[in-house]
Amino acid sequence: MPTDRTLERLANATLLVPFEDLSAPRWALDGLADGFAGVCLFANNIADREQLRTLTRQLESAAEAPLISLDEEGGDVTRIGHLTGSDYPGNAALGSVDDPALTRAVHRALGAELHGLGITLDLAPSVDVNTTADNPVIGTRSFGADPELVSRHAGAAVTGLQEGGVAACAKHFPGHGATYQDSHEETPVIDADVDLLRRRELSPFRAAVQAGVRSVLTAHIRLRPLGMAEPATLTPAIVTDLLRTELGFDGMIISDALEMRGVSGDIGIPEAAVRALLAGCDLLCLGRFVYHDEIVAVREAIVTAVRSGRLDGQRLEQAAQRTALVRSWTTQRRTTTEDPAIGLDGARRAVQVTGELPSLHSPLVVELDAPPGAAVGEVPWGLAPWFPETVRLSAERERSDKVLADASGRPLVVVVRDAHRYPATRGFVTELCRARPDTVVVELGLPAWRPECGVYVSTHGASRASCQSAAEILGAAGTVPIS
Template structure:
């Protein structure tokens, strides 16, 4: 059957695609010119080593050829950062902001973050995460959440939406209907939230209702099931979740974005082209294809969508509706003016306010020339390889692995000197807890710094809680410990 340029262009209007490197390839430029709605940037697309000009040049080139496409990324601040890949984020993440519990600060931080993104030519932030993190062992949310209380998450999620959009960047509240009560990672599995419909509406849905009331332009889905709400497969593919609940119950009229369709929680065993069609049928308007879905994969998804309409499986009106919703957000982003001017130290000030000290107060005199060891922790898939810890401020910091090192060696090295042990989500790693406990049994005067969720407290003199591992969180702790100034970036 011959190609239908109109149908191909409609299909393109539902696609949010990745690409290979820091330069836009020809297939992408041609696709944007032919109506692809936008791109999603990842670490491999962003190089700020020589300043922002290369990224600005890339986003200008994309905008020029694509007629103001959606140029998006996952920039949550805190642990999940793309623009802060090299050194860590300059903004505290949601857990830190939730710990402070000042919605004015949350709004200001997100306005600052949005202003930086807008200045780089980015128009959509796949944030904030408004998941209520009630599962301590959640491997994918954790410090990305404002907290475990639905009311707190709702008010800070709304503040984050207002802040980003005040800066001219479209916000996307995620991960609908709520990924916080899961103990599986939807990058790898299909998690289920087994709670009553009443609890789900009061806990999981409450922050999304607040985001909708705050005027959020987009909502990003989750690849999770919620049987009590009648969502038996991935919510991304569920008309019950996206049309009856999100639009019907919560009153959302904006753009629904799928979470990445290359994730196993949605594409296994049906494959990404079929998952893309089902996501559109369910009510998604913009299909995020993930990180490694390039020219051939994009073509396969487009072909599957076109065939679904040609065969009568999916009404053309559904595709037209989705294309119009993406076009509306493109018009909104194109109409935004210059971003506001925000104080450059706002993120650091927020991170400082989030630090909590439990136990004996710290005295710089007691921490002169400390031995600092960091217990390594694997980064989640969403976080990726981003620097964390105290090494920029304590150059002799040693990164060790609990399974391969010995507490006795660390104790010998720290003989006669203050000892600081830095962990990240220690509650999730038994070997780390055992290692730190062994240190504290011999050195109860040790200081333990938790840069993840402070669920577990060891028997030590002082427990410092940063509520995140962003660069500004590390600096805030280092200042408390008397660390030397970090090198200028």
């Protein structure tokens, strides 16, 4: 039996930890020196690109090749662009264009930018098949609802990111696209049978594995037809049998954040960590708010599990070895030239317009607010940077007749985000379009609901690049200056 000190270092090698500030606290730096596999950065750790590069240099100095990771999907989910919105279109936009070469180029540029900032592991792409339009956690993060399309772009995205110089991570295994619940809050249940699961959910993961993805991230979902009593992250039949054996993946398996209620709400984070390792996970993403004392408790739980015989020491060594292999890969990664224009070019190609745009001289632009998802966070969206007099209001609290009065004698542009998910928004837009059939509706989310309006513009995402693309379309029809 290894010594407690050896076990502690092996346990540390399975931990991907967060911290609160713009610079790393002493406990995090000491932890990296003592074997933490790496860190996961969030918006609270990033003020701007210069500060981020200073931070990653600080982390690099603490240990040899730590994993420095974040969720940078492009599109709606961005950390480096959390103050302005992403410069890259998201997966739904790229899927709507359906040009795998574009998807590869966009992700290569994103990977090159992350590489230049000192990031070594990107927890992207999302390769979920979004078959449920009302899915509260995936939506525009998915390339689409067709497994073959998603598979094409999964492979392209993985290849592009890794050509850019960062390890990619296909998520959320075995597929979060058919859920109606958010695993940040509860454990979603999928009723797909095994055959459907293989044809639909698993297809993009096969493509990602074939493309050489360095890591796969598990989902906190339960597959009822498989008789699963626990989330996939904690289920050996999913993590080991399905991913390792059936799909042949031999890289690093990462748990989704263990602070999410869908996995640890009833058992606590330390117990979830032990069960995830037992299931076959190698790297434990602890989440956004799990700091020093809780990390110590997680490590102690892992050591205790090995000491008691509950967790095989060889399983812990195997997990530590897999994280070490990815860390080693990041030191050998090639660099590539970043293409700063590809993001906006791709977003422009994704914009779809139905109807003939009227002259839009001095329009009233009204945005109907939508709550941010847990994965997205508070990231700016909308057309205000290009239409400074844009009004944002709540469809539940405001009256449509007030908007109609304000728009008297002026073109009316209404901007929504995932209108299909919000009955009040749909009702508000319907009232406006009924009174003003010439209304231009701009959908910055999934175009799953289309009102009867004069013109319908869809961007398939609310990144800054996608919003600018919509603004250009509207500005080209009138005299609105585009900066």
